Amino acid sequence: MASLQNNAHPEPAKMEQIINEFFAKSLHIILESRSLYVSSRNSSCDPTVTSPSSSSSSSPSIRSRNKWFNLALRECPAALENTDLWRQSNLDPIVVDVILMKRQGPASLSPIKDFGRWNADEEEMGVEAKSEKIVERWVLQYESRKAKDSNSSSRRSSNNSCSLYKKLILLLRSLYASVRLLPAHKIFRDLNSSGQVLTFTLFHRVSSFAEPFNRKEDAEMLKFGFTPVDTSCGRLCLSVKYRPSVSDVSSESSTPISPRLITDYIGSPLTEPLRRYPSSGLPSHGSPSSLPFSRRHSWSFDRCRASPPSIVSSPSPTHSEPRTSVSNVGSRRFPPSSLPPHPPEMSIGQKNKTFDEYYPSPIMSPSPSPSPPIYSHGFLLSRALKRSESAPVNIPTANVANCPKNAHRHDLLPSPSRTDRGLNMIQYGATAEKLSSLGRDESKRSSGLTASHALPQISFSRCSSRSYQDDSEDHDFTCPFDVDDVDMIDPSSRPGALDHVHMGEMLETGGLYPIRLSQDAAVGALVHMLKKAPPLRQDSCTSEEFSEGATPQTYSINTREDTQIQESPILSSMTSSGFLTRRTTAEALEEFQGYKEMKNSLLMPGSKPCS
Amino acid sequence: MNCEVCQLKELELEQFEIREVLRCILHTILFHRALGLVRPKDVDLELFDITYAQCGEDELEKKVDDKIEQFMSWVEKHPNKKSQICLSFYEVKNKHASWFSNKIERLYWEQWYINLNVTQHPKAHSNKSHHSKVADPGEGVLEDRKARSAVLESSLREVLFQIIKFVDEKKDHVPPIPSLERVITFPFEITIPSSSDSAFGMDMIKRMLQTGHPTMLS
Missing domain, CATH: 3.30.900.10 (HORMA domain)
Structure with a gap:
């Protein structure tokens, strides 16, 4: 005017x-x-x-x-x-x-x-x-x-x-x-x-x-x-x-999802129809500009975290985002091939790291948007919900298809990717608050053990979310969202150690398996995974060494012998006990000490003929 | 200056719907006539799937709400009656200082007639008098209500489009925008049926005295 x-x-x-x-x-x-x-x-x-x-x-x-x-x-x-x-x-x-x-x-x-x-x-x-x-x-x-x-x-x-x-x-x-x-x-x-x-x-x-x-x-x-x-x-x-x-x-196509559903998502058949929701594939659908606001938040997070170099500073994220993610995906793409399963240690280590290093900081920061936190909360909860809902169906395949790639990548990239870490975190969040405290309890050897028990479920929920995503797209877009999901974890639950008894209960009731697989099938999947697992390095009981053991380097250095010898105890203990019959730190430690001795005795005579 | 008149399509509605419907219509008109710097505020209706824009002026909102309240109390006293609310825009001109020296003349340049037919349906009635019965209205009643609500929603949409079209088609009669930095660029008044219905004649005279302009009687 x-x-x-x-x-x-x-x-x-x-x-x-x-x-x-x-x-x-x-x-x-x-x-x-x-x-x-x-x-x-x-x-x-x-x-x-x-x-x-x-x-x-x-x-x-x-x-x-x-x-x-x-x-x-x-x-x-x-x-x-x-x-x-x-x-x-x-x-x-x-x-x-x-x-x-x-x-x-x-x-x-x-x-x-x-x-x-x-x-x-x-x-x-x-x-x-x-x-x-x-x-x-x-x-x-x-x-x-x-x-x-x-x-x-x-x-x-x-x-x-x-x-x-x-x-x-x-x-x-x-x-x-x-x-x-x-x-x-x-x-x-x-x-x-x-x-x-x-x-x-x-x-x-x-x-x-x-x-x-x-x-x-x-x-x-x-x-x-x-x-x-x-x-x-x-x-x-x-x-x-x-x-x-x-x-x-x-x-x-509108399906109201209330965040409070999260409490009973596990294994609930009611929520299953949602599993097929193609919306989980939505980030790839070309129009991030059309994504719901809260999701964009996650996107920007992804960009900042996972691929800083490829951020396009265009005023319109509409264009830059898909490209960013695509360029980004190169390292994160998980072709559904049958690679060896994800080593359990990896996840454990990541979890530990996750909570120690990343939990407090990254939650909301990189978002340039005025997105109100409460929004993302609700939204992410529903994302988590979807992810877990999808778990029931194709766990083993998905597991095989996706997880190993992680390991693969970790071999290449010394530092584990943040997205993966975030992924684990969401799984915690989505599973149960109790799980979230897992990584915390590092000083005890048993935490690692327990974590590996939880692992199957964790991997499943994540992999399954990928599995249907793969149908519509190649990109791994799950991760960025997961990072945000850290929000969901109640900070108060963090310091608390896992209630083992409760864990056991959950497992027994199938609580941790949101899956309608039979118990046996679940065990089978677990066994399969554990078979390929790297050693837990029981000769080191301290937390540092433990988490060190989780780093890719350590993993790749491990000898085959170690792997074979060391995995068997876990395996047997799990399969025979239905995972969790003896679950105290002392017991675990004891057991491992026993196996350590066994291993030593096995190695000694074995090495002699060679030399 | 010619005075453009827009008769909006009659809406049949129940008492509890009056407030939202009137707000929506009045604010939509006012939004089109508030030609100062406006920061529009979107409002979603609660009863209907409709969004309208408001100027975001507290004063204006209050004026509208007050009028609506007055109208509501009139409706309470006069149930099942068709009624008309008039929103008029005018310019103020100082009358040539001859006879009534201090008289200010209002030059109406636009009038909007909102036509309402407030009905009372059985459900609405029981809702009020027998609170316990609210929970078990017959299914037919519910269906009926839903259908009526849907009809009202689409009619309301039509009315809003009518407003938009009218504004779009008739632009020449709108006075030049005064340079004053005000959101509400033109004075307006909202006329509701008088509360003293029996003394209708009196009211007419009163209004004539106030405005010196009898054309707005309907």
């Missing part, structure tokens, strides 16, 4: 500026309530972001831009980025497609926003995923009048910049209200409510031209055209085509 009252600029320049800003503002209004990247709803939960001007992060230019048309909006990175792109394009039309996508599609989708490019990609997408649907198409364009009648009409419409500005204010108010009334807004709302896990998502494409709808689509869409606003040399047109009903999609 200020610029309008300033008469230093000639009228045409003012006009052009107004038109430019109108495009920008319109785009902002539309994307603000369609782009899930930054949701106004979520940010409104955060008192610091309730009003755009209160956000200290915004630069003055953004703030003053925000006053245009007397409509101050929340910041919307997606809009900002697209606006900046558009500004270079000299009054091209803006076409915004709002697309509803079901999540069971293939993994390689990514929203294309680069101007002029999306046609080609659109074709690709059309082939790969049939489950996306344009629910809204906004078309914003400036029709310039032909030179010959421009004079007369400009005089007739007597448009001075003030009257134009007023009309555009009114138009934008209407746009603002109607964006909230259209059916797509309901989807946006649903996706933003934390209590729901949805199988669909929204994303948008901003382009400079529209790919025409086919006849069927066209028939399904309703059109609402705002009255064009005349300017001195043309007119501004804004229209929307929208699907009058999107309820078929949004209603069928």
Whole structure:
């Protein structure tokens, strides 16, 4: 407004500026309530972001831009980025497609926003995923009048910049209200409510031209055209085509999940239907911009933690994220091959590390988003829930498929990846609070032992979550979320040592096996894993050495002999005792000492013939 | 200056729905007419799956809520009656200082008529008088209520679209935005049916005296 009252600029320049800003503002209004990247709803939960001007992060230019048309909006990175792109394009039309996508599609989708490019990609997408649907198409364009009648009409419409500005204010108010009334807004709302896990998502494409709808689509869409606003040399047109009903999609797939379900998720058949939820594969679905807010939090965590070098500092994470993760995935991809099972020690060591080093710090820090913690809580709980729910089915395979890769990687990378650590942590969180204290009790040898008992379950829950994810994608996206799940662990439970008796009970009742496998099958899986396990190094009883033993180096150095000899005791003790008949530190220690002697005696005669 | 009038589609609703529906409609209109720097606030209705924008002005909110309360108490006294609420925008002009020297003239440039048909359904009634019976309404009643609520929701949506369209189509009559840095750029008033229904004539006269403009009587 200020610029309008300033008469230093000639009228045409003012006009052009107004038109430019109108495009920008319109785009902002539309994307603000369609782009899930930054949701106004979520940010409104955060008192610091309730009003755009209160956000200290915004630069003055953004703030003053925000006053245009007397409509101050929340910041919307997606809009900002697209606006900046558009500004270079000299009054091209803006076409915004709002697309509803079901999540069971293939993994390689990514929203294309680069101007002029999306046609080609659109074709690709059309082939790969049939489950996306344009629910809204906004078309914003400036029709310039032909030179010959421009004079007369400009005089007739007597448009001075003030009257134009007023009309555009009114138009934008209407746009603002109607964006909230259209059916797509309901989807946006649903996706933003934390209590729901949805199988669909929204994303948008901003382009400079529209790919025409086919006849069927066209028939399904309703059109609402705002009255064009005349300017001195043309007119501004804004229209929307929208699907009058999107309820078929949004209603069928919403499943309210309440975080409190976590208490009885173990082995509950009730929760099983959720296992198939393709939404777990969602990060790969190309539109992180359309991810629920809370999840993005995890994403950023992932980026900061797991792959700092590959972070793309684009203003729109929409684009950078998929790529980041993909580049990231190279080291984290777990092909479902039959590699040797995950050595138990690895996890134990990681657990110890996890709690000692990483538990307190990383929880929320790297998120640039104003995501309220409570959101992520609920959400992550539900993630954990899903993960564990999925456990029942394909434990052994998944276990074999995924876990070994960890070990593999650890051989290559001396320091265990954080994502893996986080993974273990979530498993704790998801399993039971008691488990979370496992890693804590380092001074006792038995903690390691107990941890290895818990391990099968731990590996299962994690691997199984991968297992169905693998169906739709190759990337290991589980980990980043898990890291956040640290939140879930009640800090108060940390220092407490594991209640062994209780553990035993849980095991006996199948509590730790959320699995409907038979006990025998579970034992079998465990045995299989233990067979491949590296030694526990019972000659070192101190915690340092124990955790040292968990490092990859140690693992790889271990001789075969050691492995074979040392694993047998554990194995036998577990299989014969049904895991946990004697579970005190003393007993374990005693047992191990016995086996140590046995090993020594075995090694002695064995070495003699050789030498 | 011509005064544009918009008659909004009549809504049939129950008493407990009045507050939300009126808030939604009134704020939507006001949002379109508050042409100062606005920081919009999204409000989700509780009874319906509808989101509307509000200017986020406390003062405005209070004024609207007060009027709604007045209307509610009027409805209590006059059940099962169609009623009309009028939201009018005007400009203030100092009348030529001849006869009534201090008189301020209101020039109405726009009027919105919200038409409501407040009904009382059996359920709603029992809800109020016999609290114990609330738990066991017949299934038919529940179904009925659901259906009615769905109808109201879609009608309310229609009304909101009606507002948007009206605003979109008619822009010329809106006075120039005063340069004052205020959110509410134009004065407005909300008129509800008078509480003294019997003394309708009196009320008319009162209003005429206040506004000097009898056209808003419906």
